[in-house]
Amino acid sequence: MEMSRSERSFLSVEAADGSACESPYTPNNPMLSNKSISNSSTKDSKKSEPANIQLQIINEHQEFNKELGTYMTDVWKLSESGFNYCMVAVFGSQSTGKSTLLNALFETQFDTMDDNYRQQTTKGLWASTAKNSNILVMDVEGVDGRERGEDQDFERKSALFSLAVSQVLLVNIWESQVGLYNGANIGLLKTVFEVNLQLFQQKNKTKTLLFFVIRDHIGKVPLSRLSETVKQDLQKAWSELSKPKDMESCDINDYFDFMFFGLPHKVLLPDQFTAKTLELRQLFYNPNHDDYVFRTQYHKKIPADGFPAYASNIWEQIVTNKDLDLPTQQQLLAQFRCDEISAKLFKQLQDDFTCREEVEAGVVVKNLGTMFRSLKTTAMEAFDIGAGRYNLEVYKKKRNELLFKIHDYLKLFYKSQIDSILQQVFTNFSQAVESGLKEPDYNFTVLTMKLEKDAKDSFTAFAQDLTLEDASWTYSKEQGQLAHDLAEFSRAKRQAELTKRENLLTEDVKDHLEDNIPPILASAETNMWDEVTREFLDCTNVASNKMKDHATTLGLDEDETNVHISNIRVKVWEALVRRLKDETADVLFLAKLRRRLEELFRYDADGLPRVWKPEDDIDYFFKQAKAEATELIPLYSKMRIEESKLNLATFFNGNTLDFDARRSLTLVSLSKRADIEARFKREADALFLEAKRSIVATTAKVPYWVMVLIFVLGWNEILYVLTSPLTLVFVVLGGASFYAVYVTNLIGPISRVIELVSRELLVLAQKAMEEAKNSGTEPRSSRDRTSRRERRSRSRKESDAWDERAETIVESSKDSSSSTSPRRSSQRKTSSAGEVSKRIRPQHKSRTQYVESMPGAADLS
Numbered sequence: 001m002e003m004s005r006s007e008r009s010f011l012s013v014e015a016a017d018g019s020a021c022e023s024p025y026t027p028n029n030p031m032l033s034n035k036s037i038s039n040s041s042t043k044d045s046k047k048s049e050p051a052n053i054q055l056q057i058i059n060e061h062q063e064f065n066k067e068l069g070t071y072m073t074d075v076w077k078l079s080e081s082g083f084n085y086c087m088v089a090v091f092g093s094q095s096t097g098k099s100t101l102l103n104a105l106f107e108t109q110f111d112t113m114d115d116n117y118r119q120q121t122t123k124g125l126w127a128s129t130a131k132n133s134n135i136l137v138m139d140v141e142g143v144d145g146r147e148r149g150e151d152q153d154f155e156r157k158s159a160l161f162s163l164a165v166s167q168v169l170l171v172n173i174w175e176s177q178v179g180l181y182n183g184a185n186i187g188l189l190k191t192v193f194e195v196n197l198q199l200f201q202q203k204n205k206t207k208t209l210l211f212f213v214i215r216d217h218i219g220k221v222p223l224s225r226l227s228e229t230v231k232q233d234l235q236k237a238w239s240e241l242s243k244p245k246d247m248e249s250c251d252i253n254d255y256f257d258f259m260f261f262g263l264p265h266k267v268l269l270p271d272q273f274t275a276k277t278l279e280l281r282q283l284f285y286n287p288n289h290d291d292y293v294f295r296t297q298y299h300k301k302i303p304a305d306g307f308p309a310y311a312s313n314i315w316e317q318i319v320t321n322k323d324l325d326l327p328t329q330q331q332l333l334a335q336f337r338c339d340e341i342s343a344k345l346f347k348q349l350q351d352d353f354t355c356r357e358e359v360e361a362g363v364v365v366k367n368l369g370t371m372f373r374s375l376k377t378t379a380m381e382a383f384d385i386g387a388g389r390y391n392l393e394v395y396k397k398k399r400n401e402l403l404f405k406i407h408d409y410l411k412l413f414y415k416s417q418i419d420s421i422l423q424q425v426f427t428n429f430s431q432a433v434e435s436g437l438k439e440p441d442y443n444f445t446v447l448t449m450k451l452e453k454d455a456k457d458s459f460t461a462f463a464q465d466l467t468l469e470d471a472s473w474t475y476s477k478e479q480g481q482l483a484h485d486l487a488e489f490s491r492a493k494r495q496a497e498l499t500k501r502e503n504l505l506t507e508d509v510k511d512h513l514e515d516n517i518p519p520i521l522a523s524a525e526t527n528m529w530d531e532v533t534r535e536f537l538d539c540t541n542v543a544s545n546k547m548k549d550h551a552t553t554l555g556l557d558e559d560e561t562n563v564h565i566s567n568i569r570v571k572v573w574e575a576l577v578r579r580l581k582d583e584t585a586d587v588l589f590l591a592k593l594r595r596r597l598e599e600l601f602r603y604d605a606d607g608l609p610r611v612w613k614p615e616d617d618i619d620y621f622f623k624q625a626k627a628e629a630t631e632l633i634p635l636y637s638k639m640r641i642e643e644s645k646l647n648l649a650t651f652f653n654g655n656t657l658d659f660d661a662r663r664s665l666t667l668v669s670l671s672k673r674a675d676i677e678a679r680f681k682r683e684a685d686a687l688f689l690e691a692k693r694s695i696v697a698t699t700a701k702v703p704y705w706v707m708v709l710i711f712v713l714g715w716n717e718i719l720y721v722l723t724s725p726l727t728l729v730f731v732v733l734g735g736a737s738f739y740a741v742y743v744t745n746l747i748g749p750i751s752r753v754i755e756l757v758s759r760e761l762l763v764l765a766q767k768a769m770e771e772a773k774n775s776g777t778e779p780r781s782s783r784d785r786t787s788r789r790e791r792r793s794r795s796r797k798e799s800d801a802w803d804e805r806a807e808t809i810v811e812s813s814k815d816s817s818s819s820t821s822p823r824r825s826s827q828r829k830t831s832s833a834g835e836v837s838k839r840i841r842p843q844h845k846s847r848t849q850y851v852e853s854m855p856g857a858a859d860l861s
Ligand SMILES: Nc1nc2c(ncn2[C@@H]2O[C@H](COP(=O)(O)OP(=O)(O)OP(=O)(O)O)[C@@H](O)[C@H]2O)c(=O)[nH]1
Pocket: 093, 094, 095, 096, 097, 098, 099, 100, 101, 111, 112, 113, 114, 115, 119, 120, 121, 122, 123, 141, 142, 215, 216, 264, 265, 266, 267
């Protein structure tokens, strides 16, 4: 069976010469998989013209072709036209030359009937663009066809669709049909009008032009008569319509305009037909023509890029037989298109925002605010162009939505950037403060105030530039946060500065006290504590005054300053107490007592060392000296601060430290005092014994007469020595040695050593004799015990004897040397005694040596 032209055209896209033509359709399209696009363009010239390509937008099965959008954009290039396009559709009985008329008028390539096979050609609705024009032409399946029979469903729907989307509806009728009810399709039009009334219920109704083309117009009956007849028929049909209540009074002319044009017989009068067609063309192509048909008032106000969606929606409404509310449809379309445009622009904005990663990484991006503005303006301007043609209300609403969405999206980066700026400004500020504090003669308050202001200004400038004017973005919270952080940093820095300066002042005072307190204590005068008090007050006054100077540069108020001054007083006081406790530690305390005792006992009123004689009352001197030295114990043990000079109860008021001045007055506890007293007594007793022994040594000297007697009795021996060269040499050598010993003051020590060695030998001999005597009579255990006791006793004695001997040796050697200062003499004595003692008996250290080897003891003595 041979295919009809329409069926043939569904299967392939072909050019007029039969060659395949490129089609945007995909084989997956269900509507096009078994149908295709007709392309009946003529050879060569029309091969690449968009007008050559037509699309079946609704097929005979009432399915809408979703490729309409692609065709509008890619094939017909109408999508960017906005409102600058026109829609015309044709309405009329089947095979009345509709396609022929459209092809003649618009140079389209709609299929026309093959006269050999007189049957329906156009099935469904087809669209194509007029040649060299932005007129979109729709060829509609004819009504009253034998193929559909009584089924008028599709022709009603297609007529309704044509009316809803077209500015101009061409009604194609033969002259012979005028006056016929069915032949002129008045009945169908009546039905369509009736259904269409719902299209025009809204106030903003849009008129449609019904352009009647009277075919085979012979001219016998003038066109005016024919048009009158048609109008009357339509008026009658309109009046018979069952209208909605509120529209009963409305007239057909409120919704339709009418035009009429007669065309001669195409077959019998082809030249006239062509001439008339060209005349008719002018009404469609020439906007300046008086009867130009595409007037603004007929435009459905659907932008070209929204037409596919609009047409699709309208058809869906018609097919599902729902109320067809054109304004609502326009709103729906506007919503759809605005959303589509908005989504596309938003995606574009996201793609164009190239520094997203940098911002997310916390980098402060220069000119980010300008970038925000540029992105937003580009998107909004594009939206205004694309969506501004649609329903104004919807457009405004969608514009706001897009604006809000863009703001919302950019706000994330805005917040992140604000945080980064905040951090950067704070870091810069802290670094500037640190380096400012390293400058000489800085004023802390001036420095921090200036830097704080700079930081705040910098942040505000950054944030202002970043903030979009019409966005509800604020940075006041971050601004407040920054101000708080800056103030907190300055406060902490100021506190650190205060502490540093407080410590420096305290260190200065400590150094001062180190130098000045020991001499005052060493004097052990009765007004010693007054001196200490004065020294302390001097120090605190100096430190307080310096603190006041610091307080000015650090911006402290009076109360804060007073607290810090009070704290400094406490710290100075504590430093003083520490120094005093050091001075009254066991070793130094004892040294002080011993020195006082020695000063009084060993030296006379002129400071010369005493050489005790038998007639001297050593006991008396010793008692006096010891009593006076002992008086120092209570003096050093507790500070005696006169309230009139320093009121401890009020002087430290306002300090923030845990401090009790009164508790610190006691330097040495009672138990320690007793211990020191006992130890001092032992040392004093040793000194006393030493003095006593020195008298014995003096009185044990050989009398002069004995020496004369020896000289007389030994005269012969003297002569012998002088006459014998050998003995003379020995004598001379011995004399020289003696002289050397005498000159070097070693007579005393050597004689003492000899004496000690002989004594020791004597002791050893006695011990050996006792042991020999007792070995035969005493039981072993008793003998052992006795022996152990004796050994311990002897050991103690030996120990004391070694100390005494060592000291005596040194003393005698030093005594013989010249000495101008009793203190220096004493110092030499003690140190030499220590050395000699160590030399003689290195393993054993006497208490005296131990005390004198303690740090500071030498200085004090
Ligand atoms: N009498 C007459 N016949 C015409 C005229 N124009 C075209 N025809 C003939 O009418 C027949 C149908 O032409 P088409 O253009 O296919 O008609 P149609 O209305 O598009 O047909 P369908 O699409 O099937 O509804 C053809 O045989 C044409 O030669 C005309 O002006 N007068």
